[in-house]
Amino acid sequence: MHARQYLDRFETLLGVTPVKTLTVDVLGRPRSINLKLEGHNITGSIKARTAYGLVRGLAEDGLIRPGVRLIESTSGNLGVALATMARYLGVGFTAVVDPLITTECLTRLRDLGATVVMVEDPDPAGGYLLSRLAKVKQMVAQDDAYVWVDQYNNWRNPEIHRQMTGPEILGQMPTPPDAVFAAISTGGTFAGLSRCFRARSPQTRMIAVDIKGSVAFGGRPGKRHLSGIGASRRSSFLDPGLIDHLAFAGVGESAYYCRAVLRDSGIYLGGSSGAVVAACVRYLAEHPEIQNPLCVCADGGEKYESTVYSDAWLEAIDERAAPADVPG
Numbered sequence: 034m035h036a037r038q039y040l041d042r043f044e045t046l047l048g049v050t051p052v053k054t055l056t057v058d059v060l061g062r063p064r065s066i067n068l069k070l071e072g073h074n075i076t077g078s079i080k081a082r083t084a085y086g087l088v089r090g091l092a093e094d095g096l097i098r099p100g101v102r103l104i105e106s107t108s109g110n111l112g113v114a115l116a117t118m119a120r121y122l123g124v125g126f127t128a129v130v131d132p133l134i135t136t137e138c139l140t141r142l143r144d145l146g147a148t149v150v151m152v153e154d155p156d157p158a159g160g161y162l163l164s165r166l167a168k169v170k171q172m173v174a175q176d177d178a179y180v181w182v183d184q185y186n187n188w189r190n191p192e193i194h195r196q197m198t199g200p201e202i203l204g205q206m207p208t209p210p211d212a213v214f215a216a217i218s219t220g221g222t223f224a225g226l227s228r229c230f231r232a233r234s235p236q237t238r239m240i241a242v243d244i245k246g247s248v249a250f251g252g253r254p255g256k257r258h259l260s261g262i263g264a265s266r267r268s269s270f271l272d273p274g275l276i277d278h279l280a281f282a283g284v285g286e287s288a289y290y291c292r293a294v295l296r297d298s299g300i301y302l303g304g305s306s307g308a309v310v311a312a313c314v315r316y317l318a319e320h321p322e323i324q325n326p327l328c329v330c331a332d333g334g335e336k337y338e339s340t341v342y343s344d345a346w347l348e349a350i351d352e353r354a355a356p357a358d359v360p361g
């Protein structure tokens with residue numbers, strides 16, 4: 034079968050992920066929030082869409098050939114999605130990861146037949162991203178069978194979210210959300226969504242959610258503990274015109290909202306989704322006019338039992354699961 038046919042088949046398995054409406058307590062008042070549950074995607078996260086957009090582009094550029102080996106720096110979810118796609122396409126895949134990867138993701142990558150290369154040295158910005166990228170560049174320079182997917186700079190990363198994720202949300206909600214909250218790491222998801230909403234629902238406020246210690250769009254570098262959200266380098270995709278507000282979440286409040294949503298609704302959110310809900314609750318406290326917010330929840334909680342759902346892990350990083358610090 035030709036690569037394009039495998040890609041068409043993969044596309045039929047992507048989306049449409051559910052939007053669920055919950056009630057959360059904000060300053061003692063019930064407020065509605067909508068959650069776009071990307072953990073329901075094939076491969077378990079929003080990165081299935083990103084991987085599809087990136088690999089489809091490589092195929093269009095004629096780079097998916099027998100004998101090639103895809104390579105990417107990944108905090109986990111994109112790696113799992115690329116490993117799945119590499120199997121579809123019958124090519125190899127090498128994931129360059131760091132110690133923040135969850136054990137659940139690491140096991141899944143190996144189950145999917147990926148070669149895993151672990152970097153051990155943190156970079157000067159308090160994360161591992163720059164170390165991972167240096168390792169990828171070194172490996173690509175040494176062996177021309179490698180094809181670097183490059184989620185950090187490849188324009189097809191935001192483009193798939195502009196073309197697919199944004200329109201899917203607009204088609205699912207009876208009225209467009211008045212505010213969208215999404216986590217940033219490469220910034221691809223947010224940049225693509227924002228371009229879509231700016232064009233089709235310009236009144237929607239776009240709120241980017243980062244984690245303390247990340248420099249994905251400004252901010253002070255520092256040690257980070259959550260995987261999937263934040264970055265040690267500035268995003269290549271985000272510009273000020275795409276962001277109405279930038280919120281920084283802490284690990285404790287992210288863990289608190291993961292647990293609160295699970296307890297109150299049975300929905301099992303991943304760590305970055307807890308950060309997004311925390312930022313949303315804080316924003317709602319300050320903006321009573323927002324009535325129909327949407328939180329993009331990048332993945333589900335299965336991979337985070339040993340981190341945000343673990344009291345021992347929170348204690349070890351000197352945090353506790355505490356709610357967003359809202360005024361009032």
Ligand SMILES: Cc1ncc(COP(=O)(O)O)c(C=O)c1O
Nearest residue numbers: 110217218219220222261305331
């Ligand atoms: C857990 C998690 N959070 C947030 C994001 C958003 O990241 P990015 O800015 O790279 O699109 C992702 C990936 O899409 C993710 O896997």
